[in-house]
Amino acid sequence: xxxxxxxxxxxxxxxxxxxxxxxxxxxxxxxxxxxxxxxxxxxxxxxxxxxxxxxxxxxxxxxxxxxxxxxxxxxxxxxxxxxxxxxxxxxxxxxxxxxxxxxxxxxxxxxxxxxxxxxxxxxxxxxxxxxxxxxxxxxxxxxxxxxxxxxxxxxxxxxxxxxxxxxxxxxxxxxxxxxxxxxxxxxxxxxxxxxxxxxxxxxxxxxxxxxxxxxxxxxxxxxxxxxxxxxxxxxxxxxxxxxxxxxxxxxxxxxxxxxxxxxxxxxxxxxxxxxxxxxxxxxxxxxxxxxxxxxxxxxxxxxxxxxxxxxxxxxxxxxxxxxxxxxxxxxxxxxxxx
Ligand code: AMP
Ligand code: MG
Numbered sequence: 001x002x003x004x005x006x007x008x009x010x011x012x013x014x015x016x017x018x019x020x021x022x023x024x025x026x027x028x029x030x031x032x033x034x035x036x037x038x039x040x041x042x043x044x045x046x047x048x049x050x051x052x053x054x055x056x057x058x059x060x061x062x063x064x065x066x067x068x069x070x071x072x073x074x075x076x077x078x079x080x081x082x083x084x085x086x087x088x089x090x091x092x093x094x095x096x097x098x099x100x101x102x103x104x105x106x107x108x109x110x111x112x113x114x115x116x117x118x119x120x121x122x123x124x125x126x127x128x129x130x131x132x133x134x135x136x137x138x139x140x141x142x143x144x145x146x147x148x149x150x151x152x153x154x155x156x157x158x159x160x161x162x163x164x165x166x167x168x169x170x171x172x173x174x175x176x177x178x179x180x181x182x183x184x185x186x187x188x189x190x191x192x193x194x195x196x197x198x199x200x201x202x203x204x205x206x207x208x209x210x211x212x213x214x215x216x217x218x219x220x221x222x223x224x225x226x227x228x229x230x231x232x233x234x235x236x237x238x239x240x241x242x243x244x245x246x247x248x249x250x251x252x253x254x255x256x257x258x259x260x261x262x263x264x265x266x267x268x269x270x271x272x273x274x275x276x277x278x279x280x281x282x283x284x285x286x287x288x289x290x291x292x293x294x295x296x297x298x299x300x301x302x303x304x305x306x307x308x309x310x311x312x313x314x315x316x317x318x319x320x321x322x323x324x325x326x327x328x329x330x331x332x333x334x335x336x337x338x
Contacts, residue, residue: 007080007111007321011104012314013065015097016089016117017144017261018048020060023310024072024079028318030127032071033311034064035304039184046177046185048143054092061083061100068310081328083310083317085228086114087336088145095337102331117308118145119157123316124301124309132299137268139259141283142275142308143169143184146215148258150266155323161213162263168251169277171217174222175247179235189244190280196245201227203250205257213258220250252283256290263294271298278306323338 003208010028014021018038024031038056046152069076084101087094105112136151146163166174169186176185181192203223206216224247227233233243259271273287284300291298305312321328 001173004318005080009074009078009080009315010077010083010318011065011068011079012083012115012229012310012317013061013097013099013101014085014117014120014308014310014313015057015061015093015289016052016085016087017093017308018042020064021308021309021310021313022061022065022068023314024068024074025311025314025318027324028315028322030311030315031074032068033304033309034068034071035309036060036064037307038053043183046183047173048090050090050092053090053098055098057093061096065100076104077108078149079104079108081110081317081321082112083115083314084112084161084333085117085120085313086333087117089117091334091335091337094337098333098335099223101117102333106331109284111321111330112333113320113328114333115153115313115320116315116316118147118322120312120316122149122151122157122272123185123319124274124305124312125272125299127305127312127315128301129299132272133297135266135268136270136272137259137262137266138272138274139255140275141168141255141277141289143173145166145275146217146255148215150262150268155319160266161215161258163215163217164208165216165218166221168215168255169187169275171221171251172248172277174221175228178225179233179240180230181235184276186280188276190282192241193244193248193282194241196241196243198242198245201244202206205244205250206254213262215250215258217254220254248280248282252280252286255283256286259290263296267327268296271296273298273300274306276307278312
């Protein structure tokens, strides 16, 4: 009897928020990684509109998956297993990717690996750096999440703290929306803050009443909106660059304060910064500076892998599969929004 071929080709799908993405991987190595952003659709609203996001995923998913296969030179029939983001994310958006992949897995009788979106963001760092030493302290900063994780060993994620209210990306997006600068706010703020004097406006750092590693950004957002009103700041104001530089600097300091604190307690061997906001150059350089102050290596994914993408989902899916090859035959796999 012919021996069954060992699985190696994987199709991964990510639709947790407003990027439709599909990737093909060969034994965990990314062959193609297509990312279709919905920024233009949500831009007029200054934030992601969940119903529009899920409808757009439905329109795009077929094309995005097809394109990922074409770029990888693969056919659907070649795919040995699937990985898909299960959550957290917008429920309607998650269900589009999950249902699509379930249909394929059912038809071709192949396993599916469910992947946690936040763990996948951390995995993006391992995609480009094989020798990251454990234990790892990982700061994840995205549009919907701001979390600090400790990884004692591969695939073990201990959540040390998360935001109590707004995520850092959300805080940037809301301030940009208030100033009518466009969506997503983070990149616009970064561009307009360049060359601005970050000491011109003063913001106090968010203070949590309880000990631990949680974050809070709603107080900072309120303070920023108050400063905008009091100084009549607009998109054309000559001091806008100074204001945005001061605000961006405070967001970065608030994020890194918890990393400083956790470094004392957890003594990791490596540091990771990931998520959409990790594209920000002020944050990237402050993070690297902090790490070199502790003589620790710091890893940040390249900007494309910071964004929501199926490549990171597949990379983690593959590791999960190797760790437990019997996993992944569950067609009852559910989405979890939180
Ligand atoms: P994600 O949720 O991981 O897709 O990340 C999206 C978030 O990242 C949004 O809040 C964006 O405003 C933010 N973002 C993207 N690029 C940058 C940047 N260059 N600087 C700051 N924030 C950014
Ligand atoms: Mg994300």
